[in-house]
Amino acid sequence: IIAAIFAAAMSSIAAELNSLATSTVIDMYRRHLRPSETDHHYLRVSKAATLFWGVFACIVATFATGLGSLIEVVNRFGSFFYGSLLGVFVLALGFRRCNGHGAFVGLAAGILVVAAVAFHPATRGISFLWHNPIGVIAVVVTGVIVSEMTRGRATARG
Secondary structure, eight states: OHHHHHHHHHHHHHHHHHHHHHHIIIIIIIIIIOSSOOHHHHHHHHHHHHHHHHHHHHHHHHHHTTSOOHHHHHHHHHTTTHHHHHHHHHHHHHOTTOOHHHHHHHHHHHHHHHHHHHHOGGGTTSOGGGHHHHHHHHHHHHHHHHHHHTTTOOOOOO
């Protein structure tokens, strides 16, 4: 059973490294840097990209051990954006007078407010679970104000 678990883990890691190397070589390297090389050249670059992504994953894993549980890390990172995106939906569905200017500025303001709350020493005690409602409130308030200020303006179309 233990061998099967290790085999499944190794298979997942191999698939991940293969996907990263393939997208790096095909989508970035071949498209932007060397569009007309031989398949042998791309194979060598793909092997180097696989090595790079493997080393990169090991380095990230080394530093990630001190971050806590994976669920908490993902939610901490996502909380910078989740509340702000929800705020844009609240603007679109709940406030008919809001426009694109208000939504865009509100989104930027929401992300900045959440970042300020997350990193400012005075607000370090606030749980990351509160970042989502803070982001929603910041987006809605800023979006409504900016929409009211820009309501009569025509947008430039190109």
